[in-house]
Amino acid sequence: MTSFSELKINKSILKVLDEIGFEHPTPIQEKAIPIIKSGMDVVGVAQTGTGKTAAYLLPIFSKLVKAEGEDPRVLILVPTRELAIQVGEDIEELTPYSNIRHAAVFGGVGWTKHAALIEPGIDILVATPGRLRDLYHANAVSLKKIKTLVIDEADRMLDMGFMPQIRQLLEIIPVKRQNLLFSATFNEKVEVMTHEFLDFPERVEVSPSATPAQLVKQSYYKVPNFKTKLNLIRHWLEDEEVFSRVLIFVRTKEHAEKVFKVIKRKTEGEKRILHSNKGQNARMNAIQAFKDGELRILISTDVSARGLDVSMITHVINFDLPQRYEDYVHRIGRTARANNHGEAIALIDPAEEYHLVKIEEVIRMKVEEKAIPDEVVIEPTGKAEAQEQSREIDRQKKMDDPTFQGAFHEKKRKPPVERKDGKNLAKQRKKHKRKRR
Structure with a gap:
């Protein structure tokens, strides 16, 4: 196997990698690091949990060598505050023997707090697009010295509608630069x-794009x-030893x-819970x-599907399936990180079977079905939930076949009955009733 020293990583960084137990580069690191060091633009595609953050950070450290000037020379764009914090922590962990300076900024x-972080001078700026725009318009940061632009989690960046901000950014930063784009999926x-x-x-x-990590054991249960x-x-969580660190995703x-x-x-x-109504401090403390x-x-919505780098998550449970199918890959990529094994379980109600089929097409593999344990009480489905499921199933069938008429399709009204003289009988009856009143 290739070693980090063979990739000509800085000695100070090699010392850190040795201390934290990273002996050999992951496949994405082994392939990407030499190309990035050569100065070429790179598109890196790898599922979550494969070390792609280090794949671009390690060669960047080799290029920067030491602190220099006041303005950032590297800009790393990320879609969420969670990922910004995570990348910032990764830089912190990998540079204890270097004087390279960095800041992570986010909404x-x-x-003004972030402006204060930048003011003494930094070499690497990690930012979400919105916060970068705030700082730039406030003249709190200069981007004139940017030599390397990294766009991390590019697919999520696009899904969140950041394309206009990225285009505006490219009009500001120097044209002569190296561009690195990393994504877990590679769609159109x-x-x-x-x-x-x-x-x-x-x-x-x-x-292949949208392939789950190999060490994740996947299964699903049909639940009414x-x-x-x-x-x-x-029932599962009663077993504290097996289900020792669990991430539950809900829609x-x-x-x-x-x-x-x-x-x-x-x-x-x-x-604890993570979702958008929770305050910033509560979310950060929970993570x-x-x-x-x-x-x-x-327990989390998809707000933490990216950027949550916890190596010992034993189980990811999809309480609800995501309807954006690539998010399934990102969710289950929270387990089986850093060469650990993990298990991903999905709970599928009748209205979600359609989404499971689509997910299996995206990941190009079948997910194993398992039976509900005998000890688990199977509750009857209430009328309102049953109707909601039926409506959703009808909607899915219409998506595949626009001519499909389901149980909840809009019924056609019967045409009004006309008399021989052309008058509408229904209107005549209503008029007659009003007269009688």
């Missing part, structure tokens, strides 16, 4: 972005309704609160506690 915090939008922003890039792909899903999760804030309410009363260990092992169960 949810007053921009990312390909268009690649052609627009990069000059003859070298594509590095260690596995919401209450039975809760019963099944509660909505309302589902997150309902799951939390049941789990809080019925299971052992500290548990840190989860990393430190103080938190056993974290």
Whole structure:
């Protein structure tokens, strides 16, 4: 196997890698690092948990060598505050023997605090597009010295509608620069972005786009309704030894609160919620506690599907399936990180079977079905939930076949009955009733 020293990584960085136990580069690191060091533009495609952050950070450290000047020379754009913080922490961890300076800036915090971080001078700036715009318009940061632009999680960047901000940014930063684009998936939008922003890039792909990490064991359970899903999760979480650090993904804030309410009363260990209504400090504290092992169960919407780098997550449970199918890959990529094994479980109600089929097409593999344990109580499906499922199934069928008429299609009104003299009988009857009143 290739070693980091063979990739000609700086000695100070090699010392750190040795101390934290990184002996050999991952496939994406092995392929990307030499190309990035050569100065070429690079498109890196690899599933989450494969070390792609270090794949661009390590050669960047080799190029920067030491602190220099006041303005940033490297700009790393990320889609979310969680990922900004994570990348910032990765830089911190890898540079204890270097004087390279960095700052991570993101929304949810007053921009003046971030301006104060930048003012003494930095070499690497990690930023979300919105906060970067705030700082630039306030003249708190200069981008004239940027030599390397990294766009991380490019697919999510596009899904969140950041393309206009990125285009504006490219009008500001120097034209002569190296561009690095990294993504867990490579769809048509990312390909268009690649052609627009990069000059003859070298594509590095260690596995087909949207392929789950190999060490993740995947399975699903067909579950009739919401209450039975809760019963099944509660049954699993009784086993604290096996389910020792669990990340539960839900589709909505309302589902997150309902799951939390049941789990809080019925299971052992500290548990918390992550969703957009939670304050910035609460979210950051929850993520840190989860990393430190103080938190056993974290319930989250997709806000934390990226940038949550916790190496010892034993299980990812998809309480609801994501309807953006690539997000399934990002969700389950939270487990089986850093060469650890992990398990990803999906709970599928009748309206989600359609989405499971689509997900299997995206990941190009079948997910194993398992039977609900006998000890779990299977609740009857209520009328309102059954109707909601039926409506969703009808909608799915119409998507595949626009001519499909389901149980909830809009019924055609019968044409009014006309008399021989051409008058509408229904109108005549209503008029007659009003006269009688």
